[in-house]
Amino acid sequence: MAGSARRAPARGSASARSAIRQLSWRDPQPAPIVLVSGPEDVCAERATASLREYLRAEDPSLEVSDLRADDYVQGSLLAVTSPSLFGEPRLVRVTGVEKCSDAFLAEALAYLEAPQDGATVVLRHTSATVRGKKLLDAVRAGTGGGVEIPCLAVKRDSDRFDFAAGEFQAAKKRIAPAALRALVSAFADDLTELAAACQQLIADVPGDITEQVVERYYGGRVETSAFTVADTAIAGRYGDALISLRHALASGADPVPLVAAIASKLRTMARVAGSGREPSAALAARLGLKDWQVDRARRDLSGWNETTLGMAIQAAARADAEVKGASRDPVFALERLVTVISTRAPFSASGS
Structure with a gap:
């Protein structure tokens, strides 16, 4: 497997802080050392599983071992990477590197100087702490002949849209744009659930995936999603x-993601407002959005002005604080926010 490290790089730009190849989590390739970094566990798990499948396809006798860097038994890394009697390839998956013990750190640094032939060691670091930084720096400097698979946080709407679109593209499955938007909106607060929903549709639906298919599978979820609440309020309904x-x-x-979804749409509207007739594609590129998000924000802005939009954003900020503990009644805070947005007027208890 040592020769696998010399394959052509996958698509993607190299990090300025890393001298090693940066690979997409959707297209991982084995190397003596594979650093899977970043907080997005869904992507990290996919990358590690794909590596296992890749190596097992090359040699079904692959031996797979798991180690915990935070509960490490001295000598374990060398033991599971050393060649066996019959020379089977080895895959060693190491979790918890962001909280690794001193013993693991010392042995891993020593291992980088002389990786075992035929072994692929996957180091999972969530980037939650700086623990293990010396090891990461050594891997990124090229010691051990490694590669890195960044698994960056998927936070923005456009990132979730890209993630879901990539799921169907990887499966060579067609999904209608409206169906994709509905699916992403339904699982806007949980990437794990969004990934599972994508895979269920890919596995269950024989043909193209339409908006009606998504409605049939996840209609209840779509109808009560945070973005449905936001859309109806912003439309004045x-x-x-x-x-x-x-x-x-x-x-x-949960009230917290409900407020977050409403605030996200309001912020997008504020960013798009005042852009004049700038083409959607150019504005989307400048703002880090998708074309359809710009078009949707422009439609949502109908009937809004600077004063009412500012009032709604302030109301969202207040509701955000209240649902996170500043108020004893988060439901009332949400209802007041929806009232302000829907009526585009200051909240009046008598008028509610």
């Missing part, structure tokens, strides 16, 4: 917005 909000809360939705 006060009654529908309150009904959507109450359905969402009744189905177990």
